[in-house]
Amino acid sequence: MSNLIKIKLPDSSIKEAPSGSTLYDITGLIGKGLQKAALAAELDGVLTDLATTVTKDSDLSIITFDSEKGRDIFWHSASHLMAQAVKRLYPDAKFAIGPSIESGFYYDIDMKKTLTPEDLEAIEAEMAKIVEEKLDVKREEMPKADAIKYFSSINETYKIELLSDLPDGNVSLYRQGEFADLCRGPHVRNTEQLKSFKLLSIAGAYWRGDEKNRMLQRIYGVAFPDQKDLKKHLDFIEEVKKRDHRKIGRDLDLFSTHEDVGAGLIYWHPKGARLRNTLEEWWKKEHFKNGYEILYSPHIGRSTLWETSGHLGFYKDNMYSPMEIDGNDYIIKPMNCPFHIKIYQTSLHSYRDLPLRWAELGTVYRYEKSGVLHGLLRVRGFTQDDAHIFCTPEQIEDEIKEVLRFSLWMWKTLGFTDIKAYLATKPEKSVGEPERWITAQESLRKAIESADLKVELDEGGGAFYGPKIDLKVRDAIGREWQMTTIQFDFNLPERFDMYYIGEDGQKHRPFMVHRALLGSIERFVGILIEHYSGKFPAWLSPVQVILINVSEEQAGVVNEMKNTMIDRGLRPQVDLRNESMGYKIREAVSQRAPYVCVIGKNEAENGTVSVRKRGEKDSITMAINDFYKMLEEEIAEKR
RNA sequence: GCCUACGUAGCUCAGUCGGUAGAGCAUUUGCAUGGUAAGCAAAAGGUCACCAGUUCGAUUCUGGUCGUAGGCUCCA
Incomplete structure (x- = not known):
């Protein structure tokens, strides 16, 4: 016993x-x-x-699968399962890496055949067979040299390369049936546990992510212990597609891009422009309220400016080639900061002038590789909601706190409440005095603390010219987006030799902070579209009300209503077309306007409207003035 | 930039194994004058992304260019 x-x-x-x-x-x-x-x-x-x-x-x-570690293990096991299936179908396949990722897994494979989406189905079928075979997943440990021998014998060259990077000693393999893979583990017990999976896409990926290396074929997939959860996940993917801002942007006639004119450049249509304008007007008003001044600066500047700022050194890859004007090189701006500094330097500043908070909705142009462009989210010309704060060391702490508070307030107003901070500190190579770094990092830390934010520390992850806080916000379907940046800059004040006169009558270097709250207007509108699925709250909605007449006789009343609403600063749209009412309602609903108002004979006679609220099937008849009041209240409260 | 796929009417997509193309929706016109998610009919709409090459003939095949989509160290 x-x-x-x-x-x-x-x-x-x-x-x-x-x-x-x-x-x-x-x-x-x-x-x-x-x-x-x-x-x-x-x-x-x-x-x-x-x-x-x-x-x-x-x-x-x-x-279990309920924890992050559990999902990690499950997906990693699923990637082994997929690799085994691929190997059975394509014996020449060589495997690189196959980790789990945020939602699912992938495996990078080198093989002769170029995979097509149909091949994925065949691989899935083979995976199902292996699941049926209920193979035990067994761990084997062996000296590194033996593992190298083994992988050489089956010609797994990438595994050998991976092994050679590992320290000497024992390594582990996981074997299921005829298939074994180098792996740290752990893994699930038996392939039968990997019942519900789906291979999602094929993509190219460089070996070790380096474009100098060979391009491998990557298969992405996802797996769940339960068919129901898989279904839920696939439904989520569908939902993401439905919310795609490029599709909604077209359906709602908000913006377009034109391949014949240039990739990554956005054209704002009247309705998109209304939405953008509403945002920008609000943004400016709130900036004035929060002690900012608004600046406008040019779109181009002489290359000498960019030499002074240093951008031609460390930011050159993202800048467009110069254009020649009167024998001088001019460059279209990738950033607004040097211009703001030029304004700073038009006069001598006393410590009494500080802090200066200068904001600009500044449109910048940056070269992005063609492959990364994506709708409004990744473009080559965009408008930063930029600001620069120039202040004394004593003011830093309050200033940062204030920026963070302002930013969080803005997010809340815009309908985003789940926010996480990322603090990036001094990297190995950096400029600026160490004490300045410490002061700056302390102020960032304290601001996060006082805002009671969830925070993740990225030690050494800051830019060479200063530490920063990034805020990531979670949208309505749980995706995280990096938006706000609050970034110290110890580089530019030096390069431009900025100073203010202190209490002591001496020159002092001001602290400089860059900050963008929404990031870029283009990108933010894209995210806003997806967050709300095009169903914007009334205060943002480009069209707040669609007015529909039942028959021609009410055209006059409807037009009158429209004019009154425009006078009151509302955004109505009329549909007097000679179409059936059902047809016009259908179209109005698909345009996602917060309200659709129908005016027929009864309403026209009684001074009422039949109001149909977005998302509701039944309409309510109310006095026209009551409707205005209701709508105006909703707008004022930004509901 | 690289890999894979794609580019046909305003939109969504068929189609042509090489003989200059089709549907639905949208548009225009006519009829119908309506009560809360598509009334009926007709017409119009295309350099089949662009540029070369092969061919008697290219939207189709080949090459290039531009653009679009999904990816491109979350490290056994």
Whole structure:
């Protein structure tokens, strides 16, 4: 008889099991359901497979799909499953890396055949077979040299390259049936656990992400323990497609791009321009309220300016070639900052003038590789909601706090509430005095603290010229977008030799902070479209009300209503077309206007409107003035 | 930039194994004058992205250019 050992679970309860039991056996003691759901375990804090045997008293925590670690393991196992299927179908396939990712997994493969979407179905079918075969997934450990020998024997050149980067000693392989892969693990117990999966797409990817290396074929996929969850995930992908700002932008006639004129350049149509204008007017008003001044600066500047600023050195790849004017080179601006500094330098500044908060909706042009352009989200010409703050060291802390508070308030008003901060600190190579870095980083840290934000620290991840805070906001369907940046700059004040006169009558270097709250107007509108799925709150909606007449006789009343609304600063749109009412309502609803108003004989006679609120099927009849009041209230409250 | 796929009417997409093309919606016109998600009919609409090459003939095949989409170290 073997001895009993004590296994302590996360809730501090203790299970006794015979020494030498596997973790899988032990999960069975806790519950059948858990045993089925278990993927791996943490034994005394170490991630391990369920096949591991225990011979001494230990702490145990079971990993299931509900945790991030669990999903990671599950998806990584699914990528092995896929690789096995690929190898069966294409024996010449060589495997590079196949990790789990944020939602799913991929494997990079080198093989002769170029995969098509139909091939994915065949691979899926083969994967299903392997699941049916219920292969045990077994860990094998061996010296690195043996592993190299093994992978040489099956011609897995990428694995050999990976192995050569690993420290000497033992490495682990995971084997399922005829297939074995180099892997740290852990993995699921048996292929039967990987029932619900879907291969999503094929893409090219460089070996080790380096464009000098060979391009491999990458297959993306996703997997779940349950068919229902897979369905949910696929529905989510559909939902993302439906919200695509490029599609909604066309359907709602907001913007376009023109391939014959240039990629990554946005044309704002009347309705898109209204939306943008509403945002910008609001943005300016709030900036004035928050102690900013608004600037306008030129679109081009002489190359000497960009030499002074240093951009021609470290930012050259993103800048367009110069144009010659009167024998001088001019460059279209990729940034607004040097211009703001030029304005700063038009007069001598006392410490009493500071802080200066100078904002500009400045349109900049940056070269982006053609492959990364994407609708409004990644473009070559865009308008930053930029500002620069020039202040004394004493003012830094309050200034940063204030910027952060302002930014968070703005996000809340725009309908985004889930926000996370990322603090990036001094990298190895940097400019600026160390004390300045410390002061700046301290102010950023304190601002985050006082705003009570979730924060992630990126130690050493700052730009060479200063530390920064980025804010990521989560949209309505859970995607994170990096938006706000608050960035110190110790470089430009030096390069332009900026100073102010202190209390002591001496010259002092001001602190300079760049900040963009929305990031770029183009990109932000793109995200806004997807966040609201085109159903903008009334205060932003380019068309707030669509007015529909039942028959020609009401055309006069409808036009009158429209004029009154325009006078009141509202944004109505009339549809007097000689079409059936049903038809016009259908179209108005698909245009996602917050309200559709129908005026027929009854309404015209009684001074009422039949109001149909977006998302509701039934309409309400109310007095015209009551409707105006209701709408105006909704707009004022930015609901 | 690189890989893969794609580019046909304003939009969504068929189609042509090489003989200059079709549907639905949208548009225009006519009829119908309506009560809360598509009334009926007709017409018009295309250099089949662009430029070369092969061919008697190219939207189709080949090459190039431009553009679009999904990707391109989340490191066994």
